[in-house]
Amino acid sequence: MEMETDYDNIRVPWVEKYRPKILEDLISHEEIISTINRFIGNKQLPHLLFYGPPGTGKTTTIHACARQLYTPAQFKSMVLELNASDDRGIGIVRGQILNFASTRTIFCGTFKLIILDEADAMTNDAQNALRRIIEKYTENVRFCVICNYLSKIIPALQSRCTRFRFAPLSPEQMLPRLDRIIKEEAVKITEDGKKALLTLAKGDMRKVLNVLQSTVMAFDLVNEDNVYMCVGYPLRSDIETILQTLLSTRTFVTAFDTIEKAKSKRGLALEDILTELHLFVMRLELPMSVMNKLIIKLAQIEERLTKGCTEGAQTAALVSAFFICRDMISLES
Secondary structure: HHHHHHHHHOOOHHHHHHOOHHHOOOOHHHHHHHHHHHHHHHHHHHOOOEOOOOOOOOOHHHHHHHHHHOOOOHHHHHHEEEEOOOOOHHHHHHHHHHHHOOOOOOOOOOEEEEEEOOOOOOOHHHHHHHHHHHOOOOOOOOEEEEEEEEEOHHHHHHOOOOOEOOOOOOOOOOOOOHHHHHHHHHHOOOOHHHHHHHHHHHHOHHHHHHHHHHHHHHHOOHHHHHHHHOOOOOHHHHHHHHHHHHHOOOOHHHHHHHHHHHHHHHHOOOOHHHHHHHHHOOOOOOOHHHHHHHHHHHHHHHHHHHOOOOOOHHHHHHHHHHHHHHHHHOOOO
């Protein structure tokens, strides 16, 4: 039995293994947590609306609240959670949610909690049906609406909830928790490996742990190159090679072929190359008119990529942008 438990612990994703269980364990958003703690202390929890980017602690926060509000025995009967994987059309709102909200639990003298995760995927009809239930059963139930995009929640629903924005986490906030997990899991990691993890995550703690665990499983050492290799992100050396090609290669065809080969060899996405290339371009000493032209063209290529244009054509556009700017510099000089 012991062996099975150890095996299960090995298989558990670190995101779940190290998910905070109580509000005090959360690593940021002190103002939000202290406000919610006061609500719970006064037993006056309002309807809540949590919004912000993924991996910033929205779902973890409400789960920690629920554990603070209810005993483990009460949890199942007092909390209803519907996630993005569940059908949350108007039928579910009028059926499952309405049934749960309209019934009282005799032996527990407090309100129930309904958690609607990824609520921005709900239809407008379902959200409109929900606002009436929120009003009608407010004595019996509290709602926590969680979403990434506040604009996809109808104003009528927003006005009935107390809103909290969960901002992306800063590297300074994530580093102590990352160090603790590295120590607990005995991970061999370098300083540039940590920096690469925090840079790639862009404030998403879930992404930090997922990339860390993936890199540990693929390599013996977690360093910058291994982290980037694991997620298929361009290495600094790749970007330097591409930039050198764009700045010095004489013919369009040669530059295009060199970049296409570099992309296919490592399986790189042009969008990732552009993101990193932009940082290098900003350090170049170019005339202001040339720099403006180049940045505008890079922005246009990125926009076309996000709209679904093919990468081959946009790679050609990238090479063209640099060739145009090189011609501008030669004319100015």
